[in-house]
Amino acid sequence: MRPRLSLFSASVLTVVLAYLFIQVVIPYASMWIADRPSPVTVPAALTVIYMLLVFIGLYIYITISEENVREFLQPILEFLRGGETGVRAGLRLGLLALVPLLVGWITYDRLAPKVQSLTGIRIQHPTIPGQYEKLINPYRNPTDDLVKQFQQQEGLDGIGLEEARKRLVGTALAEGRALYQKNCRVCHGSKADGSGPMAVGFRLRPANFRDPGTIATVVEAYAFWRISEGGRGLPNESSPWDSAMPRWKEELTEAEIWKIILAEYELADVEPRKPEKLE
Amino acid sequence: MKNKQGVIALLVAAGLVLALPALAAAEGTYRSFLGYDSRITIWLIAEIHLMFGAFVLGVPIFAVTIEIIGWKTRDARYDKLAYEFTQLLGGAFGFTALLGGLLTFALFGLYPKFMERFSEIFHDVMYIYAGLFFLESTTFYLYYYFWNRMADRKGLHIFLGVLLNVWGTVIMMVANSWAAYMMSPVGLDKETGQFIGTVWQAVNNPLWHPLNFHRFLGNVAFGGLICGGYAAIRYLGAKTPEERAHYDWMGYVGNFCAMCGLIPLPFAGYYLGREVYSASAVMGNNMMGGAFSWTFIIQAILIGGIFIGSNYYLWIGMHRIPGAERYTRYIKFIEILLLLCFAIWLTPHNLPLSAEEQVIVGGQYHPTLKYLGLMSGKNAVVNLIILLTFLSFLLYRRANLGDGIPFSRQGARSRGVLVGVAGLLSLIMGSYANFLLSLDPVSLDLPPETAKYFVLPAALLIIQIAAVVVTVVLTFWDRGKIAELFYCGVTTVNATFVLGVYGYVIMAVANPFLRNLAVTQWMILMSALVLVTTVDVFLFKGAAQVGEMNWGKMPLRSQYVLIAVCVFIVMLIGLMGFIRSGLREDWHIYAILQDASEGSWTPDNAVMAKVVSACVLVFLAAISFLFWLTGAGAKKPESPEQLVKGDTSKAASPPELLVTPK
Numbered sequence: 001m002r003p004r005l006s007l008f009s010a011s012v013l014t015v016v017l018a019y020l021f022i023q024v025v026i027p028y029a030s031m032w033i034a035d036r037p038s039p040v041t042v043p044a045a046l047t048v049i050y051m052l053l054v055f056i057g058l059y060i061y062i063t064i065s066e067e068n069v070r071e072f073l074q075p076i077l078e079f080l081r082g083g084e085t086g087v088r089a090g091l092r093l094g095l096l097a098l099v100p101l102l103v104g105w106i107t108y109d110r111l112a113p114k115v116q117s118l119t120g121i122r123i124q125h126p127t128i129p130g131q132y133e134k135l136i137n138p139y140r141n142p143t144d145d146l147v148k149q150f151q152q153q154e155g156l157d158g159i160g161l162e163e164a165r166k167r168l169v170g171t172a173l174a175e176g177r178a179l180y181q182k183n184c185r186v187c188h189g190s191k192a193d194g195s196g197p198m199a200v201g202f203r204l205r206p207a208n209f210r211d212p213g214t215i216a217t218v219v220e221a222y223a224f225w226r227i228s229e230g231g232r233g234l235p236n237e238s239s240p241w242d243s244a245m246p247r248w249k250e251e252l253t254e255a256e257i258w259k260i261i262l263a264e265y266e267l268a269d270v271e272p273r274k275p276e277k278l279e
Numbered sequence: 280m281k282n283k284q285g286v287i288a289l290l291v292a293a294g295l296v297l298a299l300p301a302l303a304a305a306e307g308t309y310r311s312f313l314g315y316d317s318r319i320t321i322w323l324i325a326e327i328h329l330m331f332g333a334f335v336l337g338v339p340i341f342a343v344t345i346e347i348i349g350w351k352t353r354d355a356r357y358d359k360l361a362y363e364f365t366q367l368l369g370g371a372f373g374f375t376a377l378l379g380g381l382l383t384f385a386l387f388g389l390y391p392k393f394m395e396r397f398s399e400i401f402h403d404v405m406y407i408y409a410g411l412f413f414l415e416s417t418t419f420y421l422y423y424y425f426w427n428r429m430a431d432r433k434g435l436h437i438f439l440g441v442l443l444n445v446w447g448t449v450i451m452m453v454a455n456s457w458a459a460y461m462m463s464p465v466g467l468d469k470e471t472g473q474f475i476g477t478v479w480q481a482v483n484n485p486l487w488h489p490l491n492f493h494r495f496l497g498n499v500a501f502g503g504l505i506c507g508g509y510a511a512i513r514y515l516g517a518k519t520p521e522e523r524a525h526y527d528w529m530g531y532v533g534n535f536c537a538m539c540g541l542i543p544l545p546f547a548g549y550y551l552g553r554e555v556y557s558a559s560a561v562m563g564n565n566m567m568g569g570a571f572s573w574t575f576i577i578q579a580i581l582i583g584g585i586f587i588g589s590n591y592y593l594w595i596g597m598h599r600i601p602g603a604e605r606y607t608r609y610i611k612f613i614e615i616l617l618l619l620c621f622a623i624w625l626t627p628h629n630l631p632l633s634a635e636e637q638v639i640v641g642g643q644y645h646p647t648l649k650y651l652g653l654m655s656g657k658n659a660v661v662n663l664i665i666l667l668t669f670l671s672f673l674l675y676r677r678a679n680l681g682d683g684i685p686f687s688r689q690g691a692r693s694r695g696v697l698v699g700v701a702g703l704l705s706l707i708m709g710s711y712a713n714f715l716l717s718l719d720p721v722s723l724d725l726p727p728e729t730a731k732y733f734v735l736p737a738a739l740l741i742i743q744i745a746a747v748v749v750t751v752v753l754t755f756w757d758r759g760k761i762a763e764l765f766y767c768g769v770t771t772v773n774a775t776f777v778l779g780v781y782g783y784v785i786m787a788v789a790n791p792f793l794r795n796l797a798v799t800q801w802m803i804l805m806s807a808l809v810l811v812t813t814v815d816v817f818l819f820k821g822a823a824q825v826g827e828m829n830w831g832k833m834p835l836r837s838q839y840v841l842i843a844v845c846v847f848i849v850m851l852i853g854l855m856g857f858i859r860s861g862l863r864e865d866w867h868i869y870a871i872l873q874d875a876s877e878g879s880w881t882p883d884n885a886v887m888a889k890v891v892s893a894c895v896l897v898f899l900a901a902i903s904f905l906f907w908l909t910g911a912g913a914k915k916p917e918s919p920e921q922l923v924k925g926d927t928s929k930a931a932s933p934p935e936l937l938v939t940p941k
Contacts, residue, residue, distance in 0.1 A: 026647070034646035041639050045631040046648065050622055056587065057618045061611060063836060064594045117634035122643060124629040125568035130870065133561045194642065203634055205642035212786045213628045213644065213653050217568060219560045270787040273560070274724040 007071040011058050018054040022047055045119065125218060126234050126241070132225040137258045137272075139172035140220065169262075176263030179256055183248070184264070192268040204242040209268035216270035223261050223272070228254075308392045309876040317389035318878030319890060324385055326856050326894040327901070328378035330501075332454075333494070333852060334902070335371050336447045337502025338364055339419075341536040343440030350433045360529060362426055364506055370905035372419060376412065390876075393867045400474050400481050401457060408453045415446035451498070452491050458859070459486035463558040464868050472871050485558050489551040490859075496540045496547050497855075501848055503537025504585070508845025509906055511838035514831075523831035530841050531596065534589055537848075538668065541585065542808070545661045546801045553794050555862065559869065562862045567654070568629075570881055571858050576627055577884075578858075581851040583621045586664055588844035590617060593671050595837040601826025603678035610674075617667050620660040628652025655786055658797055659779025662804045663771060669808055670767070673815060683822035685757045693817050694755070700813045701751045704806045705744045711802055712740035715795060723791040732789050735781060736799040739773045743803050746770075750810060759818040763811045770807040774800045849898055853891040857882075 005013070027039035034040065042050075062072045082088045138146055142165055150168045151157055159167075181190065187206040189195040194208030209215045215223055225233075231243030248257060265272050312320040342364040349357025387394045398405065422439040429436040463486040466476015474481070510530035517523040556563025565571055594610050597603040628649055632640060640646070650656060686693065715737040720729045746769040753762035778800050785792050863869045865879040873879075882890070 030645070030647040036641070036646065040641070040646055041636065042648070043630050043632050043636045043640065043645065046626065046645075049625050053618050053622050053625075057614060060587070060591050060594070060614060063834075064591070064610065065598050065607070066834065119631050119633045119636075121573055121631045122629055123569055123572055124643075125564045125572075127565050127569050127864070128561050130561070133559070203637055205637075208642070208644075211644060211649065212783055213649060216787050216790065218564060222560070222564065271725075271790060274791045 006075060007062065007068060008075045011062065011072065014058060015051075015054060019051065022050050122241075124213075125222070128222050128225050132221050132228075135221040135224055137220040137224070137261055138255075139169060139176075139258050139262050140272075142168050172259045173262050173266060175256075176259030176261070177267070179252070179260045180263045180267065183252070184260065187244075188264075192264060202244055204244075206245075209264060209270065212270065215265065215268065216273065218273055220258075220261050220265075220272045223264070224257055227252075227257050227260065310389050310391070312385065312389060316878045317385075317876060321382070321385055321389060322857075322860075322890055323894060323897070324378060324382045325860075326853055326891070327898050328375065328382050329856055330849065330852060330894065330898040331371055331375040331378060331902075332451070333498045333501040334505055335368055335375050336451050337498035337500070337540070338368055338506060339440065339443050339447060340499055341503060341532075341539075342368075343437060343444060344536075345532065346433075346440060347437055350437060356528075360532060363529065365423055365426070366909055367506065367509060367906060368419065369423065370908050371902065372416065374901060374905065376416070379412075390867070393872060393874075396868070396872055397457075400460075400478065403478050404453060404456070404482060408450065411446055411450050411453065415443065415450055418443045418446055448495065451494060452487075453482075455490045455494060456482040456484065456487050459490045460484045461866075461868050462486050462555070462562070462859075462863055464871050467871060486551070486554055489547075489554040493544070493547040493551045496544045497852065499540030500537045500544060501540075501852055503533045503535070503540060504841075504845045504848045505533075505902065507533030507537060507841045509533075511841035511845075512906075514833070514838050515835065517831075520831050525830075527830045527833050530592075530838065534592055534841065534844075535672075537844075538589055538672070541589075542665050542668065543805075545582075545665070546797075549658070549797055553797075562869070565864070566858065566862055570864075571861065572627075572629065573884055574854060574858050574887065576625070578851065578854055579625050581847050581854065583624060584847045585844050585851070586668060587617065587621065588840050588847065590614075590668055590671050592837055592840045592844075593675050595834060595840075597675055597678050599829040599832040600675075600678040601829070602680070602824075603674075606674045606678055610671075613667050613670055613674075617664060620664045620667070623651045623656055623660045624664070626651040626656075650783065653783065653786065654793070655779060655782025658782060658800060659775045662774045662779075662800055665804060666767060666771060666774075666807060669811075673763075673811070676815070677819055679825045679828060680819045680822040681825055683817070683819040686754050686759060686817055687757050689817060689820060693820065697751060697754060697813055697817060700809060701747045704810055705747050708740045708744055708747075708802055708806060711799065712737040712744075715740070715799070718795070720789070723789075725789050725791060729789045729792070732785060732792060733795070736778065736796055739777060740799060740802070743769065743773060743806060747806065747810060750814065754814050754817070759814050763814055763818075766807055766811055766814075770803055774803040778803075846895070846899065849895045850891065853894045853898075854887075857887050857891055861887075 022042050024039075026042050030036065030040035031038060062068050079088065079092060082092060142150070144161060147161055147165045147168055150171075151159075151161075151164045154167075156164050156167065180192075185196055186198045187194075187196045187202075188209065189199065189206075192209040194206045194211075196206065199205050207214045226245065228247070228249040230245040230247035231241060232247050234241045234243060252260070261272075309317060311317050342361045345357050345364065346361035349355065349361060418439055422436070422443050425436065425439075429439075460481055463484050464481075465484045466474055466480040468475045507530050510526045510533055514523055514526035514530060517526055552563075552566065555566060567575060590613070594607075594614075597607055597610070626648055629643060629652070630636075630640070630645060630648075632643065637643065686697075715733045718730070718733050720727055720733075746766055750762040750766045753759070753765065778796060782793065782796055785796055861881060864881050865874045866872065867874050
């Protein structure tokens with residue numbers, strides 16, 4: 001018959017393997033998948049969550065039945081109740097001495113003053129001010145008035161309204177691309193992936209618009225607000241935001257910002273979130 | 280004593296309705312409560328009122344269901360249990376009404392201008408509300424006090440129970456319309472913001488039904504787990520094996536009812552969340568990605584605790600079932616999968632990071648784990664969590680059953696029912712597949728070329744229909760267990776793996792379609808729950824029991840789990856109450872009537888935790904007191920022998936399951 005690991009040993013092995021998986025496998029797999037130069041550590045908060053789940057899982061499995069509880073406790077009780085002399089007694093004494101030392105060390109480590117940065121729980125999408133909420137990108141689906149205005153400006157009276165609309169969107173997109181490359185590229189990157197030449201200079205890296213959790217999850221009005229007001233326009237709550245985003249409304253016109261937004265979504269290959277219809 | 284409480288509550292409610300106009304005319308925009316923050320005052324009263332409300336609306340739903348089961352099966356133990364559940368309601372009814380009265384006083388006293396504006400729209404509905412409350416209370420007292428007298432007119436008594444639920448549900452819906460209107464007001468003049476619509480328009484506002492669904496299911500789960508907690512405490516203090524057996528069974532039934540409400544609850548929550556987003560993109564963003572995003576992590580932890588706790592309770596319970604050893608080896612696989620799902624469920628997109636970690640990770644998002652934090656990942660695993668919990672119930676159900684009559688030897692009725700269920704499921708899924716294939720992307724504000732993204736979910740629904748056919752054929756061929764396994768497997772692959780991953784694609788290129796994707800996932804999953812349950816019922820039809828259920832033989836830790844999940848759900852309802860109401864931020868009526876009081880700021884998580892904890896503690900203390908009163912005031916229940924009237928063989932222990940195959 002194949003030798004079977006005791007429940008106690010299997011539990012210890014599970015904890016060790018889970019920890020190695022979190023601390024070694026995930027970082028190296030992330031390095032390989034994300035094409036990073038070095039392993040990408042799993043943050044401490046996540047490690048705690050995952051390890052806690054491992055311990056909860058083990059607790060549940062062990063305590064589901066009385067047999068499991070007995071089997072798990074058996075080696076512990078044997079160890080604690082073993083003989084008075086010999087190697088096992090020495091080990092027991094050492095382990096029992098180690099427990100208060102460990103508690104003391106953890107207490108010291110937590111209380112002793114040291115230099116460390118705070119772990120912040122940042123909010124992903126700060127609250128958009130009401131005046132921005134209902135804004136619509138005029139170049140996404142231009143109104144007839146805007147198209148006619150464009151026709152007059154460009155002397156395109158000879159073409160139909162729909163053709164002029166297409167040209168207006170195309171022109172806005174082209175201008176937006178140029179404006180993006182001129183103003184945004186250095187931080188957000190030429191592919192809108194948050195890897196511009198200056199990106200590494202920031203502690204909080206510029207947003208990667210290709211990440212489906214960034215601009216794809218917000219309506220265009222939201223992007224308009226963030227570009228217009230920049231880091232300085234972020235609300236007081238949940239600060240520090242650590243955003244170095246300039247207040248672009250001081251440099252660009254509203255029309256230019258909307259054009260950049262058009263180009264930004266196109267470049268990132270994502271669609272803006274649509275204000276949904278109520279059912 | 281409970282009679283008096285009820286009468287006082289009725290008088291308070293009637294007095295309030297009459298006093299509303301006078302109170303509303305009071306001068307001043309805002310007042311404080313004895314110098315204390317008016318918003319926190321309202322928050323505390325409203326939340327505790329809501330908790331009692333959830334309890335008194337949730338418990339009658341399953342009390343009358345259990346009574347019906349007792350009536351149909353002629354098993355007096357169900358009737359006794361239903362009575363005991365109803366008994367718990369007595370004091371809670373009075374408390375709910377008194378808290379409702381206090382809330383009304385406080386609202387008119389502390390926010391007179393807001394209430395003036397509010398009662399201008401809803402004053403007619405307020406009278407109806409008071410009338411409904413009168414009907415509900417009267418029906419409750421008739422239902423409760425005539426329980427024994429109407430023993431020989433059970434049909435009429437059950438009618439009263441159903442009526443009680445109807446009044447309760449309508450009351451909840453009326454109150455929901457007010458809360459929903461404050462979030463999604465309609466019928467307004469766009470220039471002046473004045474209300475120009477009808478009362479019905481105001482009641483039937485966009486968030487009304489999403490909130491109704493969510494609260495209805497939430498109330499069932501809440502009531503079930505509170506009763507489970509009550510049963511656990513009584514089990515821990517039980518003196519005799521009979522008492523232990525009874526409260527063990529009661530705890531199981533409470534947990535079972537709660538899970539019936541909890542299983543569809545994530546979908547109702549998703550529906551509500553989507554409609555909140557539709558009502559206002561700002562509220563939507565604040566909810567999942569903004570100021571309230573971390574409260575959703577806490578919510579995930581609490582929901583995780585409830586699901587894990589309920590499964591754990593079932594798994595422990597299997598050890599008191601003779602024959603369960605045939606299935607216990609599967610538990611570890613269910614547990615591992617469940618915990619893996621929760622690991623994904625609990626992973627935030629936006630991580631708590633130190634500056635050093637930000638540098639290593641290269642920003643705010645982990646390059647690979649960030650995908651687990653997005654809605655698609657969550658939707659995928661929640662489907663699997665529900666399916667796994669369902670499998671736990673399935674194993675529990677069949678634990679002490681031997682082989683049933685082979686399906687091929689069962690009558691035409693069984694075949695007819697199975698084919699009927701399969702046909703209905705196929706029809707529903709087929710209709711939705713057809714809808715997806717004919718869906719015009721422009722109706723979702725998407726470009727026409729995105730229609731190609733609708734094909735895969737429709738194709739999966741058709742595959743699912745094919746799987747229904749295979750499942751039915753296998754069952755006819757007496758391979759029911761394989762059929763169940765096959766259908767669950769196809770469901771897992773389609774709903775979790777394929778559509779879960781596909782959700783990321785849709786998020787990026789056609790996000791309004793995510794709503795339809797979620798409906799597809801839900802439909803596939805629900806088809807599994809319905810079809811597999813049907814197959815399972817026939818699979819074990821006429822099955823002999825391996826042995827008698829050992830009710831009352833549960834280790835004490837199982838009862839502490841029931842108490843823990845009871846506390847979790849009270850915390851959860853407190854937290855969700857904060858989120859729903861807090862989403863309005865500094866608006867009494869969203870984007871219409873601004874809250875200009877000193878307390879209009881959005882509380883941070885620390886303030887939220889303190890106030891919600893206070894609500895939880897007060898509610899648990901009050902409900903414990905009421906339960907104690909119920910126990911102290913009630914006369915000794917009739918012995919099971921008396922109730923069964925001669926059938927003493929069943930008296931000592933409750934039935935093996937809530938629904939036993941006959």
